Every structure is written in structure tokens, then in C-alpha cells.
Amino acid sequence: MSLRLSTVILPVRRWHEGGRDQWLRAEELGFHTAYTYDHLAWRSFRDGPWFGAVPTLTAAAAATERLRLGTLVTSPNFRHPVTLAKELISLDDISGGRITLGIGAGGNGFDATTLLKADQEPWTPRERADRFGEFVPLLDRLLTEGSVTYEGTFYSATEARNIPGCVQRPRLPFAVAATGPRGLRLAARHGQAWVTTGDPKLFEKGTPEESREALRGQIEKLGKACADVGRDADELDKILLTGFTPDRNRPLESLDAFVDFAGKHIELGFTEIVVHAPIPDSDFATDQAVFERIATEALSQLN
Numbered sequence: 251m252s253l254r255l256s257t258v259i260l261p262v263r264r265w266h267e268g269g270r271d272q273w274l275r276a277e278e279l280g281f282h283t284a285y286t287y288d289h290l291a292w293r294s295f296r297d298g299p300w301f302g303a304v305p306t307l308t309a310a311a312a313a314t315e316r317l318r319l320g321t322l323v324t325s326p327n328f329r330h331p332v333t334l335a336k337e338l339i340s341l342d343d344i345s346g347g348r349i350t351l352g353i354g355a356g357g358n359g360f361d362a363t364t365l366l367k368a369d370q371e372p373w374t375p376r377e378r379a380d381r382f383g384e385f386v387p388l389l390d391r392l393l394t395e396g397s398v399t400y401e402g403t404f405y406s407a408t409e410a411r412n413i414p415g416c417v418q419r420p421r422l423p424f425a426v427a428a429t430g431p432r433g434l435r436l437a438a439r440h441g442q443a444w445v446t447t448g449d450p451k452l453f454e455k456g457t458p459e460e461s462r463e464a465l466r467g468q469i470e471k472l473g474k475a476c477a478d479v480g481r482d483a484d485e486l487d488k489i490l491l492t493g494f495t496p497d498r499n500r501p502l503e504s505l506d507a508f509v510d511f512a513g514k515h516i517e518l519g520f521t522e523i524v525v526h527a528p529i530p531d532s533d534f535a536t537d538q539a540v541f542e543r544i545a546t547e548a549l550s551q552l553n
Contacts, residue, residue, distance in 0.1 A: 252553040253512065254522040255545065256283040258322055258491070260292075260529060261301040265309055269301075272527060273310040277317040279545035283350060284310065285322035285524065288329075290361035294532060304337050311345035318348045322491060322524065323427045323445065325356030326381045328365050332410045335392035339416055347417035352445055353389075354427030355382035379432050380404070386426070386436045393421035425489055429468055434475040443487035443522070444472055447494035461495040462514060469519050489522040490515055493534065501525075502536040508544045509551050516552065 257276050263269040276284040288303035307319050319341075324334065342349045355378045356362055363372050373381070384402045391398050392412050400407045416422045423442035428434045429449070437444045449456070449464035456464075469488065476483040492511075493499060501511035502525060512523050526534040528541050 253516055253520075253549060254282040254487075255549055256285065256318075256489075256522055256524045257281045257527050257545070258285045258287065258524055259527045260295065260534070261286050261303065261306045262295055262299050262529060264299065265301075265306075269306070270309065270313055273313055273317070276527070277314045279542055281317065281545060282522065283318035283320055283524075285320045285350075285352060288321040288324040288352075290328060290364050292360055296360060304341065307341055307349070308344055311341060311348065314348075316348075318350060319345055320350035320425070321352045322425070323352035323354040325354050326378070326385045326404075327356040327362045329385075331385055331389040331392055331405055332407050335389055335410070335412055338393065338422060339412055339414075342416045342418060342422050345417075347422075349418070349422045350425055350443070351422055352425040352427060353386065354445070355379055355433060379430070383432060383436065386424070386440050390421070390424070390440050425487070429471075431471070431475070434472050435479070437472065437486065438475040438479045438481055438483075441486055443489050445489045445491060447491045450494070452496055453494060456496045458495065458497050461497070462518060465490070465515070465520075466518050487521045488519055489524060490520045491524045493526050499526075499534065499536055502540060502544065504540060505543050505547055508548055512548065512552055 259272050259276065263272065273284060286303050286306055291300050303321050310319055338349065338351060358372055366372065381404050384404050388400055388402065388405055388407065392410060393416055396411065396413050396415065398407050398410045424440055425443035425445050426433065426437035426441035427445040428437050429446060446465065446468055448461050452461050452464060473483040492501060497511060501508045515523065528534060528536045528538050
């Protein structure tokens with residue numbers, strides 16, 4: 251399978267002050283998909299502008315024609331499957347079937363506790379996994395069945411209607427972010443793609459070689475999870491969101507650096523690499539000219 255090159259556009263610009271232009275430029279540059287984070291706030295950007303993922307993607311869907319669009323990633327931290335399904339069906343319709351849902355269990359910090367009471371303890375990793383394990387199968391049903399009734403530990407639905415369903419059949423694709431056994435099982439059962447950012451334990455002090463070995467191990471575990479449910483792991487796209495491995499943004503320093511980085515990860519089995527669109531004075535402050543050269547020239551050297 252040929253490598254796909256995609257981008258993430260963080261929702262930090264007003265739509266009419268550069269926001270719209272970024273999505274149009276992503277389409278012009280030939281990216282396969284343009285994703286955005288689905289957060290209420292995020293890290294160093296939490297005290298500045300940050301716009302909602304679904305309205306942003308709706309506007310992008312109306313402005314573009316060919317570019318696939320998606321979240322990277324949505325989580326149960328502040329989403330409910332019933333309302334999310336309705337928004338996704340609407341987005342898929344507006345875009346003409348160009349939406350991919352990146353979905354993960356979520357983490358601590360930033361906006362993970364925004365909806366909790368002041369004295370309420372944050373969800374533990376186990377509780378996040380428990381919620382995710384219920385969230386994904388229910389969302390799958392909501393996007394494929396016209397009416398759903400369900401009562402679980404964390405979520406419920408009573409005759410939730412989702413007619414006419416997605417433009418993409420049987421539903422829009424899920425790109426499941428996971429590294430642990432429970433998440434990988436969800437990817438194997440419900441995903442059309444799998445997403446990773448690498449091993450977070452290696453981010454600060456690991457080496458690129460250690461990172462690649464960790465990613466190799468993750469892909470092997472994904473393969474086992476797929477085999478356990480009778481599925482061929484080759485059916486899933488394997489997506490690497492860059493910027494969180496020990497290399498950080500070094501692969502975006504030049505076209506040659508990116509080609510070298512991407513080639514080594516293609517060898518591991520990745521089919522899609524996602525790079526962040528440049529944001530000045532931030533962790534993603536890469537050179538716009540280099541970014542655009544990578545977008546337009548890298549694939550011809552890799553495929």
C-alpha cells in the first residue's frame with residue numbers, strides 16, 4: 251500500500267483570519283486528510299484561542315471539495331455517543347462522505363476534568379478504558395442502525411434515531427488510537443485504521459531507534475489483537491501522528507529529513523503519516539516553505 255501523507259490543523263485561528271485559508275491550502279497541497287484535535291483546550295494553547303472541532307470541520311467541509319477531514323482524536327472526556335453520532339452523520343452528509351473519526355480513550359489534564367465537579371476525582375486509567383470500551387461499540391451501533399436502545403454502565407440510549415445514517419456505508423471509518431490491550435481489541439473489532447503517537451515514556455529521554463522498536467512492538471500487538479478476532483491486520487490503515495516521538499519536529503526540518511524519517515516508518519508497516527501544520531511561536535513552529543515542500547515532493551520519493 252502506498253504511503254498517505256496527512257496533516258493536523260489545530261483550531262487556533264479565527265475562520266476569517268487565516269483559519270479557512272489553512273484548510274484550503276491543505277487541499278491545494280494534496281494532503282490525503284486534514285485532521286483537527288477534538289479538545290476544549292490543549293496544553294500551551296489553553297490560554298489562547300481554541301475553537302470547537304465539529305463546527306470547524308463543518309466549515310472546512312463546506313469550503314473544500316476533495317480533502318478528507320477528521321478528528322485526531324475524539325474521546326469520551328466530554329462526548330456522549332448519542333449526540334456525537336448525530337453530529338457525525340450531519341458532518342458526513344455535509345462533506346459528501348469525507349469524514350474519518352479518530353477516537354481514543356483520552357487522558358488526564360488539560361480539558362479532561364472540565365465537566366467534573368470541583369471536588370470530583372479525575373477518571374483513573376481503568377475508568378477511562380472502561381468508558382472507552384462501552385463508548386466505541388455503542389457509537390458503532392448508532393452510526394449503523396436507524397434506532398438504538400441501550401443501557402450500560404456509563405451510557406444509555408432510548409430509541410436514539412439516526413436516520414438516514416452516514417453517506418459512507420455501513421458508516422464513516424473509525425481510526426482508533428490505542429496502545430494497550432483493551433484499546434487494541436477495540437481497534438481490531440471496530441477500526442478501519444489504528445493511530446499511535448509512539449511510546450510516551452520515550453518522548454523525553456528515548457532515542458529514535460528505541461522509538462521505532464517500540465512502534466514495531468505496538469504493530470505486533472495490533473496484529474495479535476486482529477488475529478484473536480479473526481481479522482487480517484493488513485485491513486487496517488496504520489497512522490502515525492508525528493511530533494510526539496523523540497525526534498519531535500526534526501523530521502520537518504528538511505525534505506530529506508522527512509523522507510528518511512518516513513521511510514524508516516514505512517518499513518515498520520505505517521500507511522499514513524500525519525504532520526502538524528506550522529504554528530509560529532509554538533511546539534509546532536516549523537518552516538512553512540519546508541512543510542509545503544514535504545507535502546508536494548515527499549511522496550514521489552517514498553512511493
